[in-house]
Amino acid sequence: MADLFSTGSNPDKAEPQGKGPRPLADRLRPKTLAEVIGQSQVLGPEAPLGVMLGSGSLSSLIFWGPPGVGKTTIARLLADETDLHFVQISAIFTGMPDLRKVFESAKMRRANGQGTLLFVDEIHRFNKAQQDGFLPHMEDGTILLVGATTENPSFELNAAVLSRAQVLVLERLSEDELAQMVARAEAEIDRDLPLDPDARAALLEMADGDGRALLNLVEQVAAWKVDAPLGRDALSDRLMRRAAKYDKSGEEHYNLISALHKSVRGSDPDAALYWYARMLEGGEDPRFLARRLTRMAVEDIALADPQAQGICLQAWEAYERLGSPEGELALAQAVIYLALAPKTNAGYMAYNAARRLARDSGSEPPPKHIRNAPTKLMKDQGYGANYAYDHDAEDGFSGQNYFPDGMERPELYAPVERGFERDLKKRMEYFARLRAERSK
Missing domain, CATH: 1.10.8.60 (Helicase, Ruva Protein; domain 3)
Structure with missing residues (x-):
């Protein structure tokens, strides 16, 4: 039964050719690895597969790349080059009973002196239990596994499978x-x-x-x-133009939003607009983009331009009121504004530093002078004693300590010399000078 999945080591011998027409893609299928177009980064003499074949030692592999770049063809030709019996299955159509039959046939071939190269298309579609089922047969040499996936193996494949296979990235053809x-x-x-x-x-x-x-x-x-x-x-x-490759829940989704975010951070409005448009053309929900733009305003622009967050929220609201496609223009204008706005991550870094300090300092109480004292007992304990009301100071600044007693004063917020944060930096320096004078 397992041989239903097998094409043998030579595809031309495995499938008898009738008199009917053969598709052009089948007629042009390379007969040797040297005929494969592209993928020199894995097939070249000093590239991973070239070195493996040159040394006569082929390991299990995971081919990661977009559709139509030669994953199946290369796997088939590897079997030819190494005299392994080629078996091809698809994770979409294969269940555990089918896998067991494949493994049994491979064991029988091994007993007769022939190895098996098992090519698993869409391997990421197998669940954890199915992926675990490959491990003993990979370890004892029953099969040499070559998996193909269009998804990031780091997210989709078990660590145990990845530890026993080398991941090779196949690139879209130039x-x-x-x-x-x-x-x-x-x-x-x-x-x-x-x-x-x-x-x-x-x-x-x-x-x-x-x-x-x-x-x-x-x-x-x-x-x-x-x-x-x-x-x-x-x-x-x-001809109908092919839809651009884009999976709203997969690897390409995260690649493109990363490209948009980094283009905004890099102050390149043209690149930012390009990636924004790529995501829209791929069918991305504009609300997701509105949320991410607002995050960029908070994380990368922040107090260097306090208006940036408001611009994003207004664009988001405009989209909700206008809908597509007019509302997407409002978001595009927010993209341009963010890309050209002054940038700072000082607030972001200060927040993270404050969270770390809060975790590390445990449950240190506030100093007594800044605790409220609503009861006599609390007043008797010194709560609120000697608190200096800042508005009573001539310059509106008392300079008192607000950190726990005994804690060395940290410097968390370090504003930069850009945009509005330049003014905040001057204020910080002013208050630091007053604080130093009043601590003498």
Whole structure:
């Protein structure tokens, strides 16, 4: 039964070819690792797979990368290069009974002197118990596991599996690499695509780094009967542009919000607007963006520009009143304002330092002179005694100590020389000077 999942070590031998048409992507499938386009960072002579193959020692692997970059192809060719029996399963369609059959077949092959490379597509979709099921078979050499995932393995895979496998990052294909793929496709079909140079560039953009998607587009374009090469607009009319890769709950979500936040922090309004637009185009909830913009105002701008937080809240309210798409313009203006505002994290750092000091100092009580004394007993205990009412001081500043008795005065808030916080720094220095004078 497990052999239903097996394609053998050679895909051309494993699947008898009938007389029906074969998809272009299948016809162009590389026969050797040297034919693979892209991924030199893992396949080069000094790269991880190149070194493993050169030394004759292949370990279990996790391929992490976007769709259409060669994860399945490379796994299949690794089996060919190492004379391992290739078995492919998908975590979406495979349950524990199927896995047990796969492992039993692999044990029988091992007893007969042949190893098994088990390729698991979408491995992150297996739950913890299913992932744990691979461990004994990886450890005793029954299988060499090659998993493929589009999600961050750090979040999606068990630490035990990760400790027994090397994670290799496969990257989206560059436009030059996609162009090589188009040239290889044109050689296979023995004619050029009916596109002018601008339309060819648009075709590569539509693929968005996905080689499989590109070949599907090429196959569609090659089938068209046209009298003259098509331009970009004509191509766009005939083909639907692929939606940008974006998962609102996955790795790409966090990558893009990080890019937006760091662009704002880096005072680059153009980059910030770009990432903001990328998230909107991917279907992100504008309310999530409004919340994150407000966080940026609090965390990165703070008292360098006290208006920033209000600008964000007003933009958020404008979105709630206007809805899409008009309300998204209000948020875009908040993005621009935040990017160009003076920046400080002094308040953020002071808050964190205060929390650490509060944890470390335990339950030290306030000094008695700043405790309220609503009862006679408390007054007799010295609560409120010798408290100096600041408004009675000529300059409105008493200079008394407000930290617990015996605690060395810490310096938590250190305002910077930017924006409104420059004025706060002057006030801090003024009060520090008065405090030093009155402590003499």
